Amino acid sequence: MTRRGGGGGAKRLALNGAGLLVALFAAFPVYWMIATSLKPSSEIFSSTPRPVPSEPTFEHYRQILTGNLIPGVTFADFFLNSALVAVSTVVLSGLVALLAATAVARFRFKLRTTFLIMLLVVQMIPLEALVIPLFLMIQRLGLYNTLPSLILTYLGFSLPFAVWMLRGFVAAVPKELEEAAAIDGASRAQTFRKVLFPLVAPGLVATSIFSFITAWNELIFALTFINDQESYTLPVAMTFFFGRDDTAWGPVMAASTLFTLPVIVFFLLVQRRMVSGLVAGAVKG
């Protein structure tokens, strides 16, 4: 960075060069994952790597999608387990968060500030420290080795941030709309369903994506609570079947790509809100 005015062309060149380097560093691993997944094995293991697959092939995708990882269980089954857990988490957490967000954004009551501070504090609990006591709880509830054990756990993890984020969206809906509906004789429930809910829906979608990513990516608890291989979620399956076998980089990269792509797509839809949600502690309307 040089002073404005001095040597404009050279400065621009240097800035753009730095920009390209940053872009390369940030995006290269993602590119390399996809490129490797499309290369035939001979190319993956050649001693001189090719920057671009010379003959793109889907053989690794075919292999992981059709081959049995253990008898009767394919990659698609793990994908479904993960999707089931993540979607259940999203639905439950969205519903509960919407109720709570309405309470803090629309009402003034005694413990409101206390509740908001608590939301902030619980988001800081190191979840890694809760594996052992939650393992105990899951054992006692008889949920060990079941997918609901994970849905329950992720619900707890995603809820505080979901409420924190949604309250901004609810607060952004003009109160006058609900009041007008009330004057027209709508009941509280009707106002909620017909006026507030449609207007908050985009915010609910954004919030849901965060809950989805939380549940989809989680590894430690899934590793601990699930014992039967056919109930593994995708992250566990990947560390178990691929992480240890260092020779199968083609299938590993294909599986990684399939696991990563939904997250990237969802993430890009909502990343703006993440910055304001985390840094400012409040979402702008």
Place this chain on the structure above:
Amino acid sequence: MTTLTEAPETAAARETPARRRRRVDRLPYLLLLPCLVIIGVLLLWPLGQVVVMSFHQLNNVRQLRGDREWPWVGLGNYAEILSDPFFLTVLRNTVLFAVANVALTMVLGTLVGLLLNRLGRRMAAFVASCVMLAWATPALTGTIVWKWIFDDTSGLVTWLFNALPDGLSQSLFGRSDWTGYGWFNSPLMFFSILTLVVVWHSFPFIAVSVLAGLKSVPSELHEAARVDGAGPWKVFWKITFPLLRPVFGILIVLSTIWDFKVFTQQFVLAGGTQDRPTFMLSIYSYAEAFSPPPKYGLGAAIAVILTLILLVVTGLYVRMVLKQEEDA
């Protein structure tokens, strides 16, 4: 911005029928109830339970199910951990790793934020999208790809080092053939690569946050300083940094919290919980509790120590956020 002091406003102040207002008084608590129950049962209760467990000797899963006694050992688990020289290694690993990663993440993230602010519109959009990719990639798959890049036979880094002129490589590193070189074998190398992975994952958030902060600083301030002859270094420390101090504060605290409890990246890079010399607190706690023979009580005590360290950092964070909400 919605603020703590502003948001509660109207519900009571506005003209509403008295009948409705009375009924409404109970409603917020009803709406909060499911949320409170879930947070209580799934976050607060386990937080208390981990402390209780840390005071007991729990070496059997039947004890967890409640089929067997829980022998009380008081501070025994803590005494065992703190008197073990290995704990010092773990603590040193954790603290050094967190400090190095927070520092590197903050410096790289801030530089990229400043850079994005000065690039032309199209270039900035391109670089920002690439940076987003790193952020969006799940910790799990991001780590797996880096592991592949550092693979000891066909990995890209192995190839790069092999491509160095033999003489140069020999005189610099004492070897010219890197095929089969175990990149992860020494703790120092392991931590360097882990740092690379974690910084790669976490600098985008810092960059984007710093950029958002920069956009909110009136550009006249920078112009005026430059007209007065201040160089970029001076402009940053005298103008940008003081204005963005609250943002930097929160970013440092959040990064510290995240880097203190790194688990997934380490677990994947090390291929499990066997590599004891590279343990940090969170994986240490996990390995003690769940690697056979299980020691849930001991693992819980380590988890409590980790939580206490983070509690201090969290206290700072909450104070900062509350202060910001008041100022806003």
